[in-house]
Amino acid sequence: MAHKDEDKDGNSPEPLVSKGTAGESIDDLGLPVDDDVTVADDDASGVASAKGTTKGTTKGKTKGTASKGAASDAAATETGDVADDDAADAGLDEVPFELAEDNPSAEELPETGLVSEFVDVNRRQASWLVSNRESTTVMRSPLFLVTGAVIVLGILAALITGIVSASEEKSGTPSMAMVGVGEQAATYEQQLGVKITDAKDAQAAEKLVREGKVDAAFIQDPTGQAQPTIIALDKQPEVLLEKLAPKTEATLLNSPAVTDDIAKPVLWAMVVFSLLVVGTLGTALYQNLRLEKRNRITEIIAATIPPRASASGRITGMVTLTGVQLIIAVVVAELGLSITGKTALAFSMLPGLGWFALALLFTAWTVFALLVWASTVSGSKARKTFVTIIGILTVAGFMAPVIVGASGTVAKVLSWTPFTSPLGIAARFFGAPPQWWEGLVAVAIAALVAFIVHSLAGGAYVRSVLTGGGRGGKTVKMSKRAQKVAVGSAGASSADSKSDAAAKDSDADLESAAADSEDDSASASASDDETDPARATAAKATAEKASKVGEPKDSTASGSKSSASTSADDSDDEL
């Protein structure tokens, strides 16, 4: 594709204006003229004025195509040249020679006063540009700032007021396994107010505890010499213990990293944090996508960069902000715990928080991708349904693991399931820590789902943008320029000669059609290309045909079809 700054041979001229070397007048840059600037004399004033008004539109014509009003512009250019020369001379005493050399000459200045300095924008860079805009826009929004402040203040408040000391009491009748109670179980139940399950032996009782079927197990020493022990899984069964006299402590089969009375409130705080972050950023993303669709910015962007890069940019922009908020929250929480003398707790929470952060990052990624997908759905009702489903999945997914608890098979499944994994894996690491790789599995699954949803959402976005808003037409087939170049170069010799011939024929057709029209010579503009006589002769037959089709038609024949290839400038077609 020939750039307009290239000459006929396709050679690019020297850069028109280098960065930072303003060749325009101060007015052109939209800056007020400084009071300190003084005009030496009347001549200089006049010159400066001429410069400001003529320079932008008359100079630096390096293009191959002639422009209108060239003659009148020439005079103005001359004036502008004088202005530049004077300005350059005046500045030489003050500006070092090297810098003065950098000033572009009048001929180098572009017609439009605009600078053409380009870099190749690949898909990643395009995506980054969109991502950067998304994130900076959201970061400046009051909602985001308020959310960030609420998160940080919430964590600090929790630390300062000792909210972590509150514990939730389990409701309902506690249950306990006893070895060899047999028919006496009913008696014990009545006496203690505890549901008793008979177990064959100590191992069976322990199994019941591990499976979560009972809250604790009462195991007597077979020798009868030692005191009986109460075992529980990973937390003290407070309600049960209160019913036993004298009150004792249970022996925990799995010692939790974080005690339950601390873990529960922390997990709920993490739910609130997750919902705030994903909710705020997701809402901003969705609203922005709808705004772009409404205001047709989507079209402008899609015409400039690949739509898939645009979709990716939006998602990654929000994921970046999620990452920033996560880091801030984790750092504040850990530092806060350390400062308040709970360094041990800070350490024990670290694995849970780490896996939570990673899993949440990918879960947020999935949610954002789904929102991009939802924004492409046509029909407000369908769109609302889609968004509602995403909302329910997110809220339920974040809350479920905390409600279910950290132990048991369900908790294990939830810690690996998308949407529930961030809180699920955190809850398990706060409880009896599972194997380290279980956290990795949770994150890997979340990442895989995010990748798949991202791809699907990108595809949906591309289809939505390139079908022209459903007004007609097919989806544009995406193809890379590189492929085209490769194909083109493979059959360059034959294809080029063919296309050249076709282009010449086509041009000749258009031009000779114009030549056939008698009126054309009077109205032809100065910039019309000259008709090549040889080509015109070669295309004579075609031109005759074209001129027949292009004959003036009756003005009432509005439906008449003009199928001739008509140059906007050359055709004589009329209604």
Place this chain on the structure above:
Amino acid sequence: MLTLKEISLSKGKRTYLDEVSFTAKAGRITAVVGTRSAGRTELVRVIMGLISPDEGTVELEDFELDYGDRQNFGYLPAERGGYPNMRVLDQIVYLARLHGITLGAAERNALTLLSRLELADRGYAPLKNLSGTEIARVDIAATLAADPDVVVIDDAFAGLDTQSTELVMSLLRAHAASGVPVLLATDNWEAAQAYADDVVVLNQGRISAAGSVEKLRGAVKYRVELTDAEAAAKSLEKRQGISDVTVLDTADNVLSFRAADAKSAAQTVAGLADVKSFESVRPTLAEQYKEAL
């Protein structure tokens, strides 16, 4: 030179574009005018690669464009708007940078364009604080900030008042003069006539006429009001073949005729009796085509 070759587009039973072929020449402003449902927007989207046509090609300098070849096309769709909460300057720079222009160049161009569009003092205001015409000018600035190789604007004069139109068109004229094809789609026939060099008249997806504005407007007609137009017409018709005068019609004692030039028309009128008034009339584009369409 942007060339469209036999572009056809249909969906179901509806035909949006039917073998549309024309060339928007570098250095000239080409207006695609048409009534509602003429297919302007579809045409513009095809040019921009947003819709793939059923048939036909879009070429730039004899190079057939594929998706991705339009990175430095300046495009402004119809019914547009910007980011309301984003600052004007940021907005222009952002959209320009998507074209691949460097940050410094984008910023400089944005300032230059804002200055030329008399918006220099609005650069740091959020877009929502601007008036409708100011926003329309910002849109133009955003379109041109990357110094595009081709400019395509749908509904080109939307939101612009007279003064803004002058500013915008002078800018587009300068851009066209730098060797760029500028294509405007509009239903504003008067503006197209006033500002475009070439016009393509689109009617229900087909080209009804195409050519320079001068040519499409047709020749000057002369109208003479006199006591007996019929008699005058007959006397002129007798001289047909001898003089260069052609009688067009007579109505309500007004005789319309065409002459080679104003001098010849004046001489003709001087030979007529009881002339009450004499004027030259040149049909506008709208008169030539819009009413017929």
